[in-house]
Amino acid sequence: MHFKLQSVFSALLLSASVVNSQHIEPFPEIPKNLALAGYKYGDEIPLECIQRNMETGEHKFDEQGNIIYAPFPKCFETDSPLTLKYGVDEIFNCTIDLGHEFFHVFQLYIHEDVPFSCRIPFTKSQTQNPAPPADSPEAKAATLYTSLTFNIRGRVQESHLDIDPFLNVAMVANTSAGSIISSIGFSSGSKAQRFIIGDSLPLAMAVRWYQGPKLPTASEAYFSGSAIFFYSFATFVFTAAICASVFYYYVFPKKLKAELRTTLPLTNQFYNTKSD
Numbered sequence: 001m002h003f004k005l006q007s008v009f010s011a012l013l014l015s016a017s018v019v020n021s022q023h024i025e026p027f028p029e030i031p032k033n034l035a036l037a038g039y040k041y042g043d044e045i046p047l048e049c050i051q052r053n054m055e056t057g058e059h060k061f062d063e064q065g066n067i068i069y070a071p072f073p074k075c076f077e078t079d080s081p082l083t084l085k086y087g088v089d090e091i092f093n094c095t096i097d098l099g100h101e102f103f104h105v106f107q108l109y110i111h112e113d114v115p116f117s118c119r120i121p122f123t124k125s126q127t128q129n130p131a132p133p134a135d136s137p138e139a140k141a142a143t144l145y146t147s148l149t150f151n152i153r154g155r156v157q158e159s160h161l162d163i164d165p166f167l168n169v170a171m172v173a174n175t176s177a178g179s180i181i182s183s184i185g186f187s188s189g190s191k192a193q194r195f196i197i198g199d200s201l202p203l204a205m206a207v208r209w210y211q212g213p214k215l216p217t218a219s220e221a222y223f224s225g226s227a228i229f230f231y232s233f234a235t236f237v238f239t240a241a242i243c244a245s246v247f248y249y250y251v252f253p254k255k256l257k258a259e260l261r262t263t264l265p266l267t268n269q270f271y272n273t274k275s276d
């Protein structure tokens, strides 16, 4: 029963979100007085990350109440903060220092109390016309960014952290505009390593760029961001959920159901779990 309600409910939620998505606005919204110059292949992209209180994980704020960002920690290999290169697929190491404060913040990341949130400029340069004074709040507020969040997995242990330091970084670019549509970094190794306060953490990064808002799937089909596709997909899911529920609960003969439970290992397992 739970299963049926859940699937119908999630299908309803999905279609509700489709109704909302009909109010389409550009993202990011580019102000009229902002002139953008796109990245070119190989251009350096600086990363900056939200600074957090090591006790609570709360953002740090400046006197005006703005969230404080700072460059991504320095990589020992280059002796400078991590940067990416526009359009360049690359594999490299960036070893960072897990000093006292950052180690505690890292515990919060690994425990998934707070996200490891960074951002990168949406385009190479962004010029306001007329230009406000440099470093004024208006100048800072105008910059458009794309978020780059690192989902680093591991376990918080009593005396140390187990961290999977092998990261995939997926970058989605609009190459005709030289902008960055979206990006994400996530642990993908099959091993975790042990780290204590003061250790250095060798992040092994594999960066891969994708052109346009589409990621190839395993079957080489494409997931598209288009509203029409999404609408028909949601309708499909909704209809399928209703059909499946009707078939499973009303049309399937009881006997067949009983048989399925005993003969199919997966179904069997499913019915033996507590959640059912």
Ligand SMILES: *[C@@H]1O[C@H](CO)[C@@H](O)[C@H](O)[C@H]1NC(C)=O
Binding pocket: 091, 092, 093, 204
């Ligand atoms: C990264 O570091 C590991 C371990 O030290 C090393 O084996 C590997 O070759 C390095 N990779 C690159 C791309 O430098």
Ligand SMILES: *[C@@H]1O[C@H](CO)[C@@H](O)[C@H](O)[C@H]1NC(C)=O
Binding pocket: 174, 176, 177, 181, 212, 213
């Ligand atoms: C790429 O950027 C151009 C210029 O801003 C815009 O017209 C176009 O819709 C963008 N394409 C995608 C896929 O975001």
